[in-house]
Amino acid sequence: MTTPILDFLRRYAGSGTLRAHMPGHKGRGPLGCEQYDITEIAGADDLSCPEGIIAESEANASALFGSRATLYSTGGSSQCVKAMLLLAARRSGSRKILAARNVHKSFVHGCALLGLEPVWLRGGAEASLCSCRVSADELRAKLEGMDELPVCVYITSPDYLGALQDVAALASVSHDFGLPLLVDNAHGAYLRFLPGRAHPLELGADMCCDSAHKTLGVLTGGAYLHISRRSCRDFESDAREALGAFGSSSPSYLIMASLDAANARLSADYGEEAERFCRICGELRARLRADGIPVADSDPWRVSVPAYELGYSGHELAARLRAGAVEPEFADPDWLVLMLTPALNQGELERIGAALSGLERRAPRSPLPPSEPGEVVITPRDALLAARESVPVSLCAGRVMASAAATCPPAVPIVIAGERISAANARLMASYGIEYVDVVK
Ligand SMILES: Cc1ncc(COP(=O)(O)O)c(C=O)c1O
Numbered sequence: 209m210t211t212p213i214l215d216f217l218r219r220y221a222g223s224g225t226l227r228a229h230m231p232g233h234k235g236r237g238p239l240g241c242e243q244y245d246i247t248e249i250a251g252a253d254d255l256s257c258p259e260g261i262i263a264e265s266e267a268n269a270s271a272l273f274g275s276r277a278t279l280y281s282t283g284g285s286s287q288c289v290k291a292m293l294l295l296a297a298r299r300s301g302s303r304k305i306l307a308a309r310n311v312h313k314s315f316v317h318g319c320a321l322l323g324l325e326p327v328w329l330r331g332g333a334e335a336s337l338c339s340c341r342v343s344a345d346e347l348r349a350k351l352e353g354m355d356e357l358p359v360c361v362y363i364t365s366p367d368y369l370g371a372l373q374d375v376a377a378l379a380s381v382s383h384d385f386g387l388p389l390l391v392d393n394a395h396g397a398y399l400r401f402l403p404g405r406a407h408p409l410e411l412g413a414d415m416c417c418d419s420a421h422k423t424l425g426v427l428t429g430g431a432y433l434h435i436s437r438r439s440c441r442d443f444e445s446d447a448r449e450a451l452g453a454f455g456s457s458s459p460s461y462l463i464m465a466s467l468d469a470a471n472a473r474l475s476a477d478y479g480e481e482a483e484r485f486c487r488i489c490g491e492l493r494a495r496l497r498a499d500g501i502p503v504a505d506s507d508p509w510r511v512s513v514p515a516y517e518l519g520y521s522g523h524e525l526a527a528r529l530r531a532g533a534v535e536p537e538f539a540d541p542d543w544l545v546l547m548l549t550p551a552l553n554q555g556e557l558e559r560i561g562a563a564l565s566g567l568e569r570r571a572p573r574s575p576l577p578p579s580e581p582g583e584v585v586i587t588p589r590d591a592l593l594a595a596r597e598s599v600p601v602s603l604c605a606g607r608v609m610a611s612a613a614a615t616c617p618p619a620v621p622i623v624i625a626g627e628r629i630s631a632a633n634a635r636l637m638a639s640y641g642i643e644y645v646d647v648v649k
Pocket residue numbers: 283284285286287312314364366367368392394395419429431617618619
């Protein structure tokens with residue numbers, strides 16, 4: 209597959225041209241990558257209206273993912289989430305949006321910016337802060353009970369712990385009601401390259417966003433907004449403008465070149481490599497389980513350890529890994545999460561098993577409960593625009609949440625902006641180590 213952006217940058221860097229254009233470093237600097245960091249010069253195309261090398265590169269990505277259109281984001285999935293919300297909201301008279309509760313904070317920012325009001329799907333009994341598996345029955349019952357149909361249905365899959373939604377079933381129910389299904393697939397770009405149908409586009413989603421930087425070999429910030437072949441045509445024609453509304457007018461060519469280079473890699477023998485790596489991760493999970501370490505079911509390139517089942521905190525397990533020179537993706541009071549890709553070799557993965565082996569067993573604990581959606585006092589938009597003050601979490605019960613999320617990662621809000629903070633949710637925030645929260649004054 210061609211790599212027109214990368215080729216252009218290499219040619220330009222080698223051309224000896226005097227850079228009487230932005231950026232100010234003029235191609236020289238301490239990082240070594242400055243030579244490839246350019247702006248929209250002649251021949252470099254323009255991400256806001258691509259007709260040349262960027263258009264060719266995005267078309268390559270679209271062919272790889274089987275989409276109607278794939279657009280690059282240099283602002284991560286955070287930019288794409290807001291763009292998806294704008295696209296869906298524009299073709300609906302409603303301002304309600306039906307979402308599984310474990311949203312990333314970019315969803316709350318999007319709702320605030322666009323004046324959308326979330327209505328929550330709560331998931332089954334096993335729901336936690338990060339996971340909220342919704343059944344087709346729950347979705348259908350919720351939609352049947354709503355006075356007006358929402359803008360769309362919005363889910364996160366995989367979530368931060370790697371739990372996957374039944375995207376096909378949820379797409380089918382959404383479509384029965386004439387609604388688009390939007391999927392935050394920030395953690396699942398690689399699913400496209402596994403055998404079988406695993407990527408949201410293949411399972412019926414109308415739009416989804418993939419953080420290429422999270423699971424593919426792409427620089428941080430690189431993401432895709434995919435428009436499915438089955439979705440309405442307006443999504444495709446308006447998507448560029450929608451992304452532009454939430455991104456810089458100076459998108460990074462380093463990130464675009466990285467997305468471009470990924471196309472060549474992914475179109476080679478990546479499917480085989482992806483499958484092989486699934487096996488390696490499966491073996492690691494089996495080894496950990498054989499050593500008495502519980503590992504949750506998750507998307508294949510992740511190891512999610514429910515530390516509470518061992519009587520440990522995720523932070524304690526993370527400390528053991530760090531002692532073995534392994535840095536995890538995420539740890540909280542209940543969970544330890546490792547994100548793995550074929551950029552790691554089998555020998556390196558063995559260090560994970562070694563660092564966690566020989567754990568002394570303790571009595572299991574109960575995990576923290578999921579948050580309880582609180583009384584909605586004002587909209588997310590009014591909450592983000594309101595005058596605010598920071599208060600100790602011990603004094604926040606009864607106040608109205610002013611910010612989109614209090615922790616990052618996982619950036620999944622315990623209390624949504626505009627909700628009254630209940631005593632239970634205040635205790636939950638304290639349990640997650642949050643000391644201060646911003647509340648409406
Ligand atoms: C579920 C989820 N959605 C969206 C995002 C935002 O992705 P990005 O970092 O690419 O902006 C994240 C980031 O961690 C995430 O975990």
